[in-house]
Amino acid sequence: MAKARSKLAEFLGKLGSKVFRILTRWEDKGFAPRTSHWLKLGVLGFLVVLIGSLTAQTQEFHVMCYDMAIIPDAYVTHMKAEPNPTEGADSVTVTAQASVGEENPVGTCISGANIRIGEDSTSFPMFAVDGEFDEATEELIRRISLKGIQPGTTWVYVTAETSNQGSETQWFWLLVSGVEKDTIYETPEIETAPGSVD
Secondary structure: OHHHHHHHHHHHHHHHHHHHHHHHHHHHHOOOHHHHHHHHHHHHHHHHHHHHHHHHHHOOOOOOOOOOOOOOOEEEEEEEEEOOOOOOOOEEEEEEEEEEOOOOOOOOOEEEEEEEEOOOOOOEEOEEOOOOOOOOEEEEEEEEEOOOOOOEEEEEEEEEEEOOOOEEEEEEEEEEOOOOHHHOOOOOOOOOOOOOOO
């Protein structure tokens, strides 16, 4: 059906071209110039509309549907740092849970995980709480130093890797804060005589 419409539109296009040339010659030679002019415009307008409608009907429209859901290779959840806010602590313990995504083949397991803090590109390995990365769900832990991290809010990134080379990164806020001044207690120096016990 579409091919027949296309052929008809092509035929009408050629016919319109021939009619246009004939009517233009008549107009140029003075044979009913006004009639030739208006007839030429009317016939051409009709053919343009007819060809346009036939051509529009021959186009096939394809509707593409895309599933925009991105299914991760792994899930990183239950992330937290203790203490948070740090309140002057020099390190924090970060825990998280990593699970294999639904679309992975049976037998896929969490094969490793790492952590990084802030804009630093250095990452450190996290450890499986049970000692080995060999299950589809693993509890993760790592104690990490805050040395060199300025007070303020910073991101903590946890990346889990799967045995089929997939990975997923999630993040959370860590508030690096100092000890409040009124909670700092200085120990006075006590002078004792050598050999005495206080």
